[in-house]
Amino acid sequence: ESALNPKYTFDNFIVGNNNNLAQAASLAVAETPAHKYNPLFIYGGSGLGKTHLIQAIGNFYLTNNPGKRVLYTTSEKFTYELVNAIREKTNQDFRNKHRTVDLLLMDDVQFLATKELAQEEFFHTFNALYEAGKQIVLTSDRLPSETPHLADRLKTRFQMGLLADIQPPDYETRLAILKSKIEDEYFTFDEEIVEYVANNITSNVRDLEGALKRILAYAGIERTNTISMELAQKALKEILSTLPQRNITISVIIDEVEKYYRLPKGSLITKKRSNDIAYPRHIAMYISRVILDESYASIGDAFKRDHSTVMNAVKKIKKMVTEDTELQEIINELVTNIKKD
Template sequence: LREQDLRSFLPEVQAVVFNVGPKDLFSTPLLEPSVRAPEKISPPSKLFLNPRYTFDSFVVGASNRFAHAAALAVAESPAAAYNPLFLYGGVGLGKTHLMQAIGHQVAAKNPNAKILYITSEMFTNELINSIRDDKTLSFRNKYRRIDVLLVDDVQFIAGKESTQEEFFHTFNALHESNKQIVVSSDRPPKEIPTLEERLRSRFEWGLTADIQSPDFETRIAILKKKAEISELSVADDILAFIASKITSNIRELEGALIRIVAYASLNDSEISLPVTDYVLKDLFTPQKDKTNISIDLIKKISAEYYSVRIDDMSAKIRTKEIATARQVAMYVARKLTSASFPKIGEEFGGRDHTTVLHACEKMESAVKEDPEVAEAVEKISAAIKKYTPQSV
């Protein structure tokens, strides 16, 4: 009986080891000693897929239509066209939902497919543990023998040399084997700081799709879908009221709905507009305080402070003075208004929302480190508040 014969009957067996006693001088051994058992390989699985995150439960709108279509195409034909698929957007906009929907769809079409969803933090921690326990072979076998790899928040591997090195080789192994790779981030590859150029270029090999904040109609549709799935009865005017007040992300929308329903249930009261306003007042107050401040006013005062023309703030001029004035104005607009990143981008010459995000992050750091920038933000904000005394 040979090892391969056993494997044909028991394919799930990881290794076969024969124990052979001392050789008898008057007999021929019946079994040849086998080679040493290989290091155990953790089989890839479909673990970590949230059953709620499917294409059926995803609400499509203008802000995510392209990303949804790309994800659906990948799920229908993995590694056929868009490989890798790189999804990016702000927190709570549906990146994780779309990634896991791909996993569910592939699994439904091919139950034998090896699918793995992980966050970049999980990948990093598992790599560290494998190095510590001298199990890097097991780690590599796990990640390089799967059919669909879904990696969330890939921006967090930036700056981690060993993690980037391992992910680079994992990416190459899967891509060369025609396996599908899907990654997500809060920004496009070119805007991830300290990301190695070789990884950046590979992320751009396939298709990059962004997800923006949902518009009013999409926000209402999201709330209706959430109510339907959760079997909640909420009037349309209540949903419209919530959608008009909460514009940042889907998680806040869904959280607000759950909060209202829970309050009404625990207090045995009806879900009315006054009740909704009362329960969610801490979410609404900042937005109410910001409604009187216009981005045009912010641009005007910022331009005056830096002695540049207002039109230059929206133009594609990149001189240091104008770029600084523009970035400070974007930062102040984000702080003093309820405008989303895409909306602010529109007001500054139709710039992409990721440009605004980058400017705000840069100014957030500059305010703490550069006294001149901190003074500029303070004086511009004070001047704006003088023009809108009832707003803040």
């Protein structure tokens, strides 16, 4: 009756800078409901883990409190059931169902905003539970204050506890998520391929999972358990081409790196070897290699260097990236700029 999916747990939720507040607050609420944050309001874009977290709260709480009543619902289901209850004159059942639980998990509350009757009913549901000392958790794709048509009295209530955002995962978190999902499969992925996916799929976790599924499906077609870079690229080709992307060339990459480091246009292809130029140049070479998968020779041509210089630069940055989270952030931001129109 709780309608929870057991696959959503805290154990398999990867924590990064983008979601650590929401994750910590969720765990606190699951451990000690109605104590610290009531309601807990989790907000963020699509595919970033809101449903995962809100259901993890329910699963965790039920495991530790087997006799308690947890209700997971969505604002759409709430509305639909309310309309049915009115038509079938079962309002009392509807109320009992929603107002007698120990933990109410309401996913995607933004859809309540256009439905006046449902807002009215939910206002009373909220108050009944809150006054009885029961925990309420809500998710939305935006802040209460930024939700048009949401009644002021609901806005006020939704803001009484903690507002916790989830941001898109940064490069490091995307790598960690991919690695954790790959671990569940009987496949071998080279580090280079995981990096390729993390560099190219930057939108959200659902898309990361989708990319992985496509790669595994292609491996299935080709009857192999070893994923080559070629196979990964083939698998992601269509997905990547449907993303809004400009035509990325080495010169676009050079432009963006120069802009980021506030260097005069053309600096990176000069002969200058001072570190303030050489370091950005090496980063631009690395990004050219990772995003475009160009040969060392053709990257060399663009920078007026030979292929072994490029190879050493790429190797050097690649090693630094694994050890330096600040550099990861910088490259992440650069890649985002490069892909933006």
